[in-house]
Amino acid sequence: MMVSLCKQKKLIAQAIQANNSVNHAPPWYSVAIACLILSATPPTTHAQDGQAEEKEQRSRQAIEEVTVTAQKIEQSIQDVPIAVSAFSGDSMDALKIERGEELLRAIPNVNFSKSNFSTYNFSIRGVGTKAVSAASDPAVAVSFNNASLIRNRLFEQEFFDVQRIEVLRGPQGTLYGRNATAGVVNMLPVMPEDEFASEIKAEIGNYSSKRASGMFNLPLGDTLAFRLSGAMTKRDGFDYNLHTGNDVNDRDLYSTRAIFEWEPSESFNANLIWQHFEEDDRRSRTGKQLCTKDPGLSKVGETELTGFTPVFFSQGCLPGSIYSDDAYDAPNARGFANILVTGLIPTHIGPVIDWYTDPYENSTQSHDLRKIETSYDPVFRAENDLVQLNFEWDLGNALTFYSQSTYAKDDYYSSQDYNRYVSDPIFNDTGDLNPTPGGIYTDPQLGPSEGLLAVDISRSDNKQWSQEFRLQTSFDGPWNFSVGTNYLDFKTQDDYFIFNNVFSMLAEYLYNQDTDELGFLSTRNCTEPEGNVGSDCVYVDPNSIENIDEEGHNYFLSRNLVETRSWALFGEAYWQINDDVKLTTGLRYTDDRKRSTPVPSQLLLGTQYNDETGEISSGELSGGLTHRGYPEGDQVSLSWKEYTGRAVLDWRTETPFTDDTMLYVSFAHGYKGGGTNPPRAEIDPVIVQYQPLEETFEPEFVNAIEFGTKNTLLEGSLSLNANAFYYDYTDYQVSQIVDRISLNENFDAESMGLELELAWQLTEATRVDLNMGYLKTRIADGEESIDVMDRTQGNEDWVLVRPSIQVPSNCIAPVDLVETVMSAPNIFAIWSLCSGSARYGSYSPEVQGGGFRHDIIYGVDPYNPVTDAPNGGRGFSADLSANELPNAPRFTINFGVEHTIPIENWDLILRADYYRQSESYARVYNTEYDRLKAWSNLNASVSLGNPSNDLYMQLYVKNIFDDAPITDMFTNSDDSGLTTNVFTLEPRIVGFNISKGF
Known part of the structure; x- marks a missing residue:
């Protein structure tokens, strides 16, 4: 009997109503399934015989079952x-x-x-x-x-x-x-198999890409098997350095893995895995550096700013959109305090650097995100080794014992231009016996340069050992369980260096200076403090950048030594309440212990030595307490003992529209340990006061509720999974750079969303994949944080002030006080507004925290930024209430279509995949500066395979439209001008590969 589409809808609606009255199935669920089927089914008629034939055909095109170990x-x-x-x-x-x-x-x-x-x-x-x-x-x-x-x-x-x-x-x-x-x-x-097999694959592509991979599987008798596999990639750089003329961001890497598996009996299995990865190329950690230049103020209050005074009130870069044309400017480097101080270095013919010098005044940037302009090409090296030993022992009585031992070692080294701009010549010709003969300064690490040059090194050395034991059951009855324990020992040393030729010049010719009767400068030997009467001694490392002794105070070093030891007891119980309903409950007890060894930074910090008394004291000019090396502080130990777990109830039910359906609801409680914030510079508080910062950050917790369904439809040719979730987050951890350290803060937040995953084998030749996600995140009401890009938050009674080089971060000060201080004979007294510097104000112990009596010199009330300014002078807090979490796009979608065309013994497979994510924010402040635009990505491939000969070829294109969306960004420190490093998608990649199995 022929049935029209309209009648189909009516009959299905009646079936839904009948089913709901009998089985009490949720109406929304049945309607949703019915609508999905109707929307995808063509309006044709079917005879009863045709329905049986269609059912058999769908059974033949069922999607392959995916097995997981979740x-x-x-x-x-x-x-x-x-x-x-x-x-x-x-x-x-x-x-x-x-x-x-x-x-x-x-x-x-x-x-x-x-x-x-x-x-x-x-x-x-x-x-x-x-x-x-x-x-x-x-x-x-x-x-x-x-x-x-x-x-x-x-x-x-x-x-x-x-x-x-x-x-x-x-x-x-x-x-x-x-x-x-x-x-x-x-x-x-892939684990070793009991039959001989091998495969080799080779690929070529654009950017001179060459790739190869392969595997070799060899059974060794009846109980032992061996599998060796590996891969290598070598290609030219995606980016181009306009200054050096070199491609950068290339890849040169390889990986290899060897696995031995031993199965002497059906009840025992063991395997040993070794994996190695190595990379050595010119890959850049970051992409282009952007900046909307901050010209500084023209007046403060009613006071006009003249000469070089505007540089005291420029933060380098403004918080403008990273997508505007203005973002391709360079920072106002006249605001770099180190440049101003360098001008104080006297020679017999004048200062080394002119007062009004801006090293980046003539810097230009291409608007192409794949073109950079830096003085130094990046260097990237990484090496990783992993060894794992696994045992699986069937103890009988449906009990299986598992043991897993893992050791991993990871070394990482990356170096690149820190400022990412090419400097103008900035040094004056000071003669042969002065620091910059011919207008060139020779830095011991960076070599000769006529302009500002800065290079960083990010380096990490990590070792990890873990052991897990687990006992698992496979009883026939309604109860089963899995219980275990594990232990982790992790050690890391993270080092971050910044080398700057002006830093070295300051150390050699300002802090360590000596002047003869003709006015020529010479430097003192600060290896030993003898002879440095009345001046600071700052040790300058004489070695090249590849051979530094790591004791120099002419460069910045942030060293982080952390050891984590953790053990846990965990278990899950599975209760099959009846044939359709199962309850899963899990509990974990974790004991986390973290020990951090603080190593304060020492940039341009030294000591004074009096050879008449033999006394060493803190540097009057630098404020340092040690002139060489990086002394370790007292270890800081933190520990947490927490219970986490989950409970899941799942129910299998029958519906008229699915072959198999599972509904589930779960509750989970999660935890992640806290830690210590890195230490700041070790400065004598009598010389420079610090703005207060938290020394530790709290662990984070989450309570999560989820409702989900998993469905198989159309005789297994369609799988449809969906879920809805809600997270309640306590103390979510987020970082930003403050005082030259990564300051970790905690915020409460919530997250909720929907997810859909669909895989549909439409015909034996055509498959469709669809994934969709909706996400809404919200930072809790009342949460606050100081935005380093906008410290005044629009308050006109306060103004941002750039401090001296010893004070790492900008601060704010009252407008009226700034006007008064600017009238002082020594204009550098402005620096005391951030730190209470004893060099520019009169120190008074009567002021809380060691403040400075500006009333003695300036006729104003005593002022101490630590106690008299909002948040210790750091600025006004930004209200984060209802802001979105960073990197949380509201929508994500992926749609893929694959079609197979049989050609005798060959299969021609055409595939295309489209991905899109909506806009999001890079930081918690959700300003226009933070906004990341929506972006999309389209990939396609054509594959030709002969399964009988195990021969396959593929031509593919990734990022077909060659888009370069900014996927994220990072805000650098105040004393770098608050520049922004951005990260982008890889360009269009075209490749052809061929593989053959044996």
Whole structure:
């Protein structure tokens, strides 16, 4: 009997109503499924015989079942009551997902961004690792073969010989990670097999790209097997340095993995895994550096600013949109305090640098984000080794014992131009016996230069040892459980250096200066303090940048030494209440201990030595307490003992529209440890007072509720999974650069959203994939933070002031007081408004905290910025209430279509994937400066394969439209002018590969 489409809708509606009256199924659920089917079914008629034929055809085109280990046991992904996405090696190759950062294109509500240093932020549902600190833990646990790795190269090395990638969304407070609050990314390698097999793959592409990978699987008798695999990539740079004429941001890397597996009996299995990754190239940690120039003020109050005084009131860069044309300017470097101080260096013919010099006055930038202009090409090196030993022992009585031992070592080194602009010549010709003969200064680390030159080094050395034991049951009855314990010992040393030729000049010719009767400058030997009567002694490292002794005070060094020791007891119980309903409960007890060794920075800090008395005192000019080296402070120990866990109720039910349906509801409580903020400079408080900052940051907690459904429809040819979630976050950790350190702050927040994942084998030849995510995040009411880009928050009675070089951050001061101080004979007294500097005011112990009596000189009331200004002079707090969390786009969508055309023994496969994310914010302040525009990405591939000969070829294009969206940004420090480093998507990549299996 023929039925019209209208009658179909009516009959389905009647079926829904009848089903709801009998089975009490939620009406919205049945209607949603029905609408999905009707919207995708063409308006044709079907005879009863045709329906049977169609059912048989759909059965033949069923989507391949995906097996995951999201609950530490192998299960179909449709049976796991967790929001999890999984990708086999073949599916990643089809999607052209080659590194961890590209996973965002296939998973709803996922985002990725690099960080400014040696880490990255992989965020799930708006929650990621925005705390840039050696003492912070990742919110998303990155695991190799179920072992969580605090530091790893998963997002830098390329995937090879991968069995599966699993991404679990939501807090994993029981089985995975160290209480990952956002989720887990778990990469599982292909294990040895019992048959001989091998494969080799080669690829060429644009940017002179050359890639190769392969594997070799060899059974060694009946009980032992060996698998060796590897991959290498070499290509030219994506970016071009207009100044040096070199391509930068290239890649030269390789990875290898060896696995031995031993199975002497059916009850025992062991495997040993070794993996190595190495990279050595000119990859840049960051992209272009942007700045909307801040010209400074023309007047303060009623006082006109003349001469060089405006530089005291310029922060270098303004908080303008990073998408405006003005953002391609350079910072107002006349505001760099070190430049002003350098002008004080006298010679017999005048100052080394003219008062009005702006090193970047003539700097220009291309508006092409892939073209930079720097004096120094980047250097990048990374090396990672991992060894893992696994045991699986069937104890009988449905009990299995697991042991996993993992050791990982990770070394990282990256160096690049710090200021990212090419300086004008700035040095005067001071003669052969003075610091800048011929207008050139020779820095001991950076060599000769006629302009301002700054280079950084980001370096990290990490070691990790972990051990896990687990006992798991497989009883036939309604109860099962998994219990275990694990231990982690992690040690890290993170170093960040900044070398600047003006720093070295200041150390040699200002702090360590000596002048003969003719006015010629010479430097003192500060290896030993003898002979430095009446002046500071600042040790200048004489070695090249490749061989520094790491004791120089002519460069900046932030050293972070952290050791983490953690152990946990965990377990999950599974109660099959009846054939359709199961309850999962999990609990974890974690004991975290972190020990940090503070190493204060010592930039341009020295001591005074009196050879008549033999006494050493703090430097009157520099404010330092030591003239050489980086003494370690007392260790700081923190510990937390926390319970986390989850409870999940899942229910399998039947509907008229699905083959298999599961509904679930879960509650999870997650936790992530806190830590210490890095130490600041070790300055004598009598000389310079500090603005108050928190020395530690709190652990973060999340309570998460999730409702979800997983469905198989149309005889297995369609899978449809959806969920809704709500997070209540306490003390979410976010960082910004303050006082030359990464200051970690805590904010309460909430997050809610919806997710949909659909895979539909429309015909035997055509498949459609669709992922959609909706996310709404909100910082809690009453949360505040000081925005370094806008310290006055529009208050006209206060003004921003640039301090002396000893004070790392800008401050604010009252307008009327600034006007009074500016009338003083010594204009540099303005610096005392940020620090109460004894060099420019009269010190009085009567003022709380060691303030300075400006009334003695200026006729005003005593003023101490630490006590008399908002937040110790740091500025007015910005209200964060209802702001969105950073890197949390409201919408993400990925749509993919794949079509196969059989050609005799060959399969021609056409595939295209489109990804888009909506706009988001890079920082918690949600200003126009923070806004990241929406961006999209389109990829396509054509593959030709002969399964019978195991021969495959593929031509692909990634980022077809060659877009360069800004995916994230990082705000540099105040004394760098508050410049912005941006991160972009890779350009259009075209490649052709061929693989052959044997």
